[in-house]
Amino acid sequence: MVPLFDPKPQHAQVADEVHAQTRAVLDSGQFILGPNVQAFEEEAARFHDLSHGIGVASGTDALHLALLAAGIGPGDEVITSAFSFIAGVEAIFYCGAKPVFVDIREDSMNLDESTIEAAVTERTRAIMPVHLFGLACDMDQIMSVAQRHDLKVIEDCAQAFGARFKDKPVGAFGHAGCFSFFPTKNLGGYGDGGLITTADAVLDEQARVLRNHGSRERYHHHCVGFNSRLDEVQAAALRVKLRHLEDFNQSRRDIAAIYDQGLDGLPLQTPAVPEGCYAVYGQYTVQLDQRDKVREALQEKGIASAIYYPIPLHRQAVCGDEYASISLPVTERVSERCLSLPMFPGMSKDQAEEVIAALWTILT
Numbered sequence: 001m002v003p004l005f006d007p008k009p010q011h012a013q014v015a016d017e018v019h020a021q022t023r024a025v026l027d028s029g030q031f032i033l034g035p036n037v038q039a040f041e042e043e044a045a046r047f048h049d050l051s052h053g054i055g056v057a058s059g060t061d062a063l064h065l066a067l068l069a070a071g072i073g074p075g076d077e078v079i080t081s082a083f084s085f086i087a088g089v090e091a092i093f094y095c096g097a098k099p100v101f102v103d104i105r106e107d108s109m110n111l112d113e114s115t116i117e118a119a120v121t122e123r124t125r126a127i128m129p130v131h132l133f134g135l136a137c138d139m140d141q142i143m144s145v146a147q148r149h150d151l152k153v154i155e156d157c158a159q160a161f162g163a164r165f166k167d168k169p170v171g172a173f174g175h176a177g178c179f180s181f182f183p184t185k186n187l188g189g190y191g192d193g194g195l196i197t198t199a200d201a202v203l204d205e206q207a208r209v210l211r212n213h214g215s216r217e218r219y220h221h222h223c224v225g226f227n228s229r230l231d232e233v234q235a236a237a238l239r240v241k242l243r244h245l246e247d248f249n250q251s252r253r254d255i256a257a258i259y260d261q262g263l264d265g266l267p268l269q270t271p272a273v274p275e276g277c278y279a280v281y282g283q284y285t286v287q288l289d290q291r292d293k294v295r296e297a298l299q300e301k302g303i304a305s306a307i308y309y310p311i312p313l314h315r316q317a318v319c320g321d322e323y324a325s326i327s328l329p330v331t332e333r334v335s336e337r338c339l340s341l342p343m344f345p346g347m348s349k350d351q352a353e354e355v356i357a358a359l360w361t362i363l364t
């Protein structure tokens, strides 16, 4: 049996420290916006060489509050990828704005940076690149389009904590970086959590007010805000795990290298890593024909896999008819051919080799 994701090996690596730090929070009686949230925000900002980090309740909230704090509102357009999790699009809709989808690149499965400029209209206010599966988008191209058209860039880094583009971590390029601490993520918490990173003091202040009921000072409410705070117990655990993040990501990279080598020669496409990218493999996603049959055959051999994502966002019911006439050929093809293989820190070489052997049996 090889699971898609197993949290136990990484937990075992940090268990003593996490138990000590979370127990100290429980004993302290201070659970909301205490010293651990503040320290984690500072440590996560420092990791990105940025001045500000704002802990929030989830990655979805990070995207929503970052868009609001960047001034995105009704009637605005936000350019993004349709090959992603729904959260980014939900965040755009929450603001009353409209997602405008561009196609993806077949090699990186990230939005095709070269097509963004053609999608800019007079209503475009922001670009939301998604660093999918732990691989950075080409942030040089994205930031230069944004500068030419005076657009905000809100990076969806939910699957890519620690990924780098030209040695700079994702989340440090745009006006805001948005992270998720859902347990399967590169920096996985013990529940839900999220973070916004920014170099912009005004955006930082705005996001802080929004996450805490529109309040700067207790019982003084300046705007309609939200209850979206990272809690102390999560923050204490995340501080420990942040110190081990490079190890966890290296472990994912080691498994990816075993897969790359072991799958070479099979009729499938392994994930490309464009020049200048340091990938952290939030997922290891291959592309192949007869994906559903292969998935079933793997399942019969006790190997889990997942389809991220079977229905592109422009084809989701929630988007209504508005996108019915739009065609994104690469997105549509990749969503029919993508298959994510088991990937998690502490996964053993034997487990990776079991997956490889099964694919050789199935595909040859």
Ligand SMILES: Cc1ncc(COP(=O)(O)O)c(C=O)c1O
Residues within 6 Å of the ligand: 058, 059, 060, 061, 084, 085, 087, 088, 130, 156, 158, 159, 179, 180, 181, 182, 192, 193, 194
């Ligand atoms: C690309 C992407 N964006 C945003 C999110 C939302 O994060 P959360 O589940 O913490 O709200 C996820 C989570 O799965 C994601 O994969």
